Amino acid sequence: MTAYFYPLNNVIQDYAWGSYTSLNTLFGIANPENKPQAEIWMGAHPNGCSTILVDGQETLLSDFINKDMSAIIGAKTAETFGELPYLFKVLCAEKALSVQVHPSKAQAEAGYAKEEAAGTPLSASFRNYKDPNHKPELVYALTSYTAMNGFRDYAEILAFFHQLNIDVLSELVANLDANQNEQGLSAFFKALLSLDGEQKDTAVKALLDFAANNQTDELYSLLMTLSEQYPGDIGLFSPLILNTLTLQPGEAMFLDACTPHAYIKGTGLEIMANSDNVLRAGLTPKHMDVEELIACTRCVPMPKDTILLSPNSNVKSNVKIYPIPVPDFNFGVYQQTDNEPLHTTSAEILIAIDAPLTVSHAKGESVTLQKGESVFVPAFVGEYLVTCSGSFARAFN
Numbered sequence: 050m051t052a053y054f055y056p057l058n059n060v061i062q063d064y065a066w067g068s069y070t071s072l073n074t075l076f077g078i079a080n081p082e083n084k085p086q087a088e089i090w091m092g093a094h095p096n097g098c099s100t101i102l103v104d105g106q107e108t109l110l111s112d113f114i115n116k117d118m119s120a121i122i123g124a125k126t127a128e129t130f131g132e133l134p135y136l137f138k139v140l141c142a143e144k145a146l147s148v149q150v151h152p153s154k155a156q157a158e159a160g161y162a163k164e165e166a167a168g169t170p171l172s173a174s175f176r177n178y179k180d181p182n183h184k185p186e187l188v189y190a191l192t193s194y195t196a197m198n199g200f201r202d203y204a205e206i207l208a209f210f211h212q213l214n215i216d217v218l219s220e221l222v223a224n225l226d227a228n229q230n231e232q233g234l235s236a237f238f239k240a241l242l243s244l245d246g247e248q249k250d251t252a253v254k255a256l257l258d259f260a261a262n263n264q265t266d267e268l269y270s271l272l273m274t275l276s277e278q279y280p281g282d283i284g285l286f287s288p289l290i291l292n293t294l295t296l297q298p299g300e301a302m303f304l305d306a307c308t309p310h311a312y313i314k315g316t317g318l319e320i321m322a323n324s325d326n327v328l329r330a331g332l333t334p335k336h337m338d339v340e341e342l343i344a345c346t347r348c349v350p351m352p353k354d355t356i357l358l359s360p361n362s363n364v365k366s367n368v369k370i371y372p373i374p375v376p377d378f379n380f381g382v383y384q385q386t387d388n389e390p391l392h393t394t395s396a397e398i399l400i401a402i403d404a405p406l407t408v409s410h411a412k413g414e415s416v417t418l419q420k421g422e423s424v425f426v427p428a429f430v431g432e433y434l435v436t437c438s439g440s441f442a443r444a445f446n
Contacts, residue, residue: 076421135378147333194315199351284331404439
C-alpha cells in the first residue's frame with residue numbers, strides 16, 4: 050500500500066427524475082448520451098461501486114477495502130460496521146422523488162430477516178427491505194433545493210384540509226380534529242394513503258381544482274407542477290401534510306429514520322448510511338406498502354425552526370462540521386484552505402465543489418482534483434494537507 054490517495058471513478062445513475070444539465074453546469078461533466086444524470090455515487094455500495102487504480106489496475110473500491118479492512122477504513126469502523134459505512138452522492142433532481150420513509154436500524158433488521166425467511170427475492174418489486182440497515186441522511190444544497198421534511202403542525206394540516214373542504218375526506222379530517230396527537234395523525238396519514246378507486250380520484254380532483262384556482266400561492270403552484278409529474282397520485286396531498294421548504298446553497302438538513310420526506314428539485318450533496326431501504330408514501334408508480342410504512346413512521350410534527358442543520362460552532366470559521374446523531378458518517382465543508390492539515394482515523398472521501406483541490410502527504414505524494422472530482426483517503430494515511438481556493442466537502446466517520 051504505497052499510495053495514499055486514490056482518485057475515484059464513480060457511477061452516474063440515470064434515474065428518470067434526474068437532471069440532464071446540472072452536472073455539466075456545476076462541474077463540466079459531459080452527458081454525451083443525453084440521459085438523465087440523477088446521482089453520482091461515491092463509495093462501495095454494490096449497486097454502484099466506485100473504482101480506483103491500484104498498481105495501474107482498475108479495482109472496485111469494495112475489493113480494495115476488503116484486502117485490509119482495518120488499515121483502510123480503520124480498526125474501529127471495521128469492527129463496528131464491517132464495511133465502508135456510508136454512501137456519498139451528488140444528487141440532481143429535475144423532477145420530484147417519491148415521498149419516503151427510511152426504517153430505523155431495529156426495524157430494518159427485523160423487516161429484512163422476515164423477508165429473507167419468506168424467500169422474497171431481493172429484486173422483487175414488492176420487497177421493502179434490501180438490507181438490514183437504517184438510512185439516515187444529510188443533504189447539503191449546492192443550488193436552490195426544494196424538499197419536504199417531517200410533518201407540519203396539527204393545526205396547520207387541519208387548516209389546509211378545512212379550506213379544501215373535500216366531502217370524501219370529511220370523516221378523516223374530523224377524526225384528526227378530534228385526535229391531535231401521534232395516534233390521530235397516524236390514522237389520518239394511513240387512511241389518506243389507503244384511499245383508492247373513485248374516492249381517491251374524487252379527492253385528488255378536488256385538490257387540483259382548488260390548486261388551479263389558487264396558483265398565485267407558492268404551495269398550490271408547486272402542487273400543480275407535481276400533478277404534471279405524477280398525475281392522479283395520492284402523494285399530491287403531501288405538501289399540505291409535510292413541511293415544504295427551499296434550502297439555499299450552503300444550507301443543510303438532516304433526514305432522520307422514520308420521518309417522511311421528499312426531494313422535489315435541486316442539486317445537492319447527500320451522505321447516508323450504506324443502505325437502500327425505502328418505504329414509499331406517494332409521488333411514485335412503485336410499490337407502496339401502507340401498513341409497513343405506517344409501522345415505520347413517527348407521526349409527530351417537526352417544528353419548522355428545527356429543520357435546517359447548523360454546523361458546530363467550535364471549529365474554525367472556514368470549516369462547517371455538522372452534528373450527526375448517528376455513528377455511520379460525518380460531513381464537513383471546507384473553504385479557502387492553504388496546506389491545512391487534516392487527520393483521519395477512518396476512510397474519507399473528498400469532492401472538489403467549485404475549485405481545484407490538492408491533497409498531499411508528507412511522504413511527497415500529491416493529487417489535484419478538478420471540481421466535481423473525488424478522492425478516497427484510507428485510514429492509514431493519518432495526517433494529510435489540503436489546499437483549495439474555493440470549497441470542498443469531506444465525508445468520513
